[in-house]
Amino acid sequence: QLQLQESGPGLVKPSETLSLTCTVSGGSISSSSYYWGWIRQPPGKGLEWIGSIYYSGSTYYNPSLKSRVTISVDTSKNQFSLKLSSVTAADTAVYYCASLFRSLGIAAAGFFDYWGQGTLVTVSS
Amino acid sequence: AIRMTQSPSSFSASTGDRVTITCRASQGISSYLAWYQQKPGKAPKLLIYAASTLQSGVPSRFSGSGSGTDFTLTISCLQSEDFATYYCQQYYSYRLTFGGGTKVEIK
Numbered sequence: 402q403l404q405l406q407e408s409g410p411g412l413v414k415p416s417e418t419l420s421l422t423c424t425v426s427g428g429s430i431s432s433s434s435y436y437w438g439w440i441r442q443p444p445g446k447g448l449e450w451i452g453s454i455y456y457s458g459s460t461y462y463n464p465s466l467k468s469r470v471t472i473s474v475d476t477s478k479n480q481f482s483l484k485l486s487s488v489t490a491a492d493t494a495v496y497y498c499a500s501l502f503r504s505l506g507i508a509a510a511g512f513f514d515y516w517g518q519g520t521l522v523t524v525s526s
Numbered sequence: 527a528i529r530m531t532q533s534p535s536s537f538s539a540s541t542g543d544r545v546t547i548t549c550r551a552s553q554g555i556s557s558y559l560a561w562y563q564q565k566p567g568k569a570p571k572l573l574i575y576a577a578s579t580l581q582s583g584v585p586s587r588f589s590g591s592g593s594g595t596d597f598t599l600t601i602s603c604l605q606s607e608d609f610a611t612y613y614c615q616q617y618y619s620y621r622l623t624f625g626g627g628t629k630v631e632i633k
Contacts, residue, residue, distance in 0.1 A: 438622075448562075448570065448613055450622040461620045464527070497569055504558060509620035512560035514581070516569035 403427045405498050405517035413492075413524050419485040423498030423517060430479045431456040436501040436509055437481045439472060441494040442519075449494075453501055453509055454481055461509040488524045495519040528552055528616050532625035538633040543604045547628045549597040549614035558618040561590055561599045564627075565610045573612075574599065604630070 409421035423437070430437065439451040452462040454472045462470050466485070474481040485492060499513040529552035539545050549559065557577035562570035572581045574590040577597055587602040601608055609632050614625040 447627045448615075448624040450624070453620070453622075464621065499569075502575075504617050507558070507618065507620065510558065510617040510622065512572060512575045512615065512617055513562075513570070514572050514575075516571075519569050 403500050403515040405500065405515055407496060407498050407517045407520040409520065409522070411521060411523060413488055413522060414526050415489055415524055416487055419483070419488050419492065419496075419522055419524070421483045421496055421498070421520065421522070423481050423483075425479045425481075425500070430474065430481065431476050434503055436461075436503060436511060437474065438499050438501045438513060439483045440497045440499060440513070441492075442497070443491075443494040451483065451485075451496075455509070459509070490524050493522065493524045495521050527621050528555060528619055528623050530614055530616055530623050530625035532612075532614060532628050534628060535626065536629040536631060538631045539604055540633045541604050541606055545601045545604055545630060547599045547612055547630075549592075549599070549625050551595045551597075551616055551618075554594045555616045555618035557593045558616055559590075559592070559597050560615045560617065561588075562613045562615065563608075563610045564613065570613060601630075 404426045413419045436453045438453040452472045469486045471484040497519045499516040501511045502514045504511040531550045559577045561574040564570040578590045611629045
């Protein structure tokens with residue numbers, strides 16, 4: 402069973418870059434069955450997909466965030482990471498990493514079957 | 527992007543009730559739909575994928591149906607541990623989108 406754990410600063414200043422890492426255990430990040438995704442949830446609100454990555458490095462981003470998001474993967478450490486630049490208070494949210502089980506026939510699409518516990522990132526000076 | 531609309535946004539129910547939550551896609555998504563349950567302070571939990579396939583370990587009182595644009599999640603006999611918020615998610619497109627959520631509260 403996969404386990405995912407987010408790590409990174411809980412407080413980021415406006416205009417700076419939010420950086421989070423997700424460590425995967427219980428399986429290989431190089432599995433052909435999975436993409437790896439980031440999802441966020443502002444306090445009291447719903448879920449928003451940020452982006453996904455395959456172990457090969459192929460990335461897929463939410464168009465609304467694409468200009469500010471970079472997701473990368475480090476297969477040697479079984480980790481993938483999120484960077485979100487030029488943050489504002491609107492980026493305050495719980496950030497989740499999750500495994501995205503591939504849907505056959507549709508590139509980069511699937512459902513999230515394992516989730517990290519989530520980490521609250523607050524954007525404030 | 528494919529917009530997912532859930533209804534109702536919240537409602538109250540009693541243990542033992544049969545409850546149904548609806549999710550509508552802005553365009554046809556075949557059966558590429560998942561349902562999640564989220565409790566306060568916790569990560570979402572996958573309940574159903576492919577519109578009607580129960581994830582391993584999920585109680586059989588949960589069921590899903592639908593295809594195309596209209597989907598439902600049904601809880602046949604509501605238990606105390608089922609009071610939570612439920613989200614649908616489409617994966618017809620790599621631009622994954624979630625519904626706004628349905629909060630099931632205790633009456």
